[in-house]
Amino acid sequence: MSLCLLTFILVTFGLLSSFVSSFDPSPYQDFCIATSDSKAAVFVNGKFCKDPKLATADDFFLAGLNVSGNPLPGLRSFVKLADINSLPGLNTLGISLVRADFAPYGLIPPHTHPRGTEIIVVLEGTLYVGFLAPDTMNPFKTQSFTKILSKGDVFVFPQGLIHFQYNVGHTNATVLGALNSQNAGLIVVASELFGSNPPLLDDVLSKAFQLDKKMVKQLQGLFS
Template sequence: MATHILLLSILAFCFSVAFAFEPSPLQDFCVTDFTSSTLLNGKVCKDPKLAQASDFFFSGLHLPGNTSNFLGSKVTPVNVAQIPGLNTLGISMARVDYTPWGLNAPHTHPRATEIFTVLEGTLHVGFVTSNPDNRLISKVLQKGDVFVFPIGLVHFQRNVGHGNAVAIAALSSQNPGVNSIANVVFGSNPPIGADILTKAFQVDKNVVERLQTIF
């Protein structure tokens, strides 16, 4: 009897974890109603009878992103903000373009695991495991290679080839979110106190204040 109770408890726990993020939809689709002011975990559905092909469509992913920035990279997202029909479906994607030595700086996706495929070029990618190990797991990827970034972990990609690089990322959330580490730490609004960051990063206060002006 005790064994059965333990087994049922384990199964209940597993199912609760499996559905902890984005539960399966209870209808064919739930196209986002951008006109609604109702706040909920996700987006409000519009009347399914009003759904059109345009609610499930996005054009332009074949176009290179504008990489003329200091990082030399550009992410073109395709999530629920671009495709209203993704609401409740638990998936999204993005195109990432890189100039030579372009960097998609360390960041996290708080609500999604990412599976990443190189279409062109050579990319050095990696993620860092949680405390206390903080172990870097990294690899150089070539065209056609695939790599996974687990949900919530800090990760990055850098073009280490001589030409431009392109990748496609698929994510396990309609709205994965992005926390760019430098922006979050040094560009918060209002800013985190310089004395806090000085102690946390063990650098001179002038360095912290300089970074805060950049981000």
């Protein structure tokens, strides 16, 4: 084996080892069922863990993902989560599910999940989906990655990037998504900016979006 080839192998192995070690460490327990009872629990990953001796199958079970969830007001869409808040057995396991339903022209508006990558599969309908990513050549511009999806199609939204889903069909649509986080977080761009508490200064929003202050006040009233 030549010296150059040996050097290449060693460097590559070193980089791979460094990359692998950058992931979250494996948990030291098989499960850590979230509980609100702090007297008989230890605090792990943002939640108290139930005594393993008291665990039951119900801690790992959630019914009802076969029907649509809560409506997003004014958007003709509905969302139901299977995350740490509804399925305690997910605690420390690093995964969650979401079901989204859309009436015709329903929308899940631009939003981000700061702690999770999302992968979706279309169960019914036709959706226009996409995300925005920084332009590597110009930090003041973004690239858009969009696609029309049909039944059976899969799409991935990278962690932390703004993304959306819009029903462009004339019939209802349903999507099932998975995230590599028990609690991926949610930041809805418009409502977070115009509905924050306390509200942001008019000047900030007016200059950022090139809007007059009257329109800013109207949007703040709408999203608050």
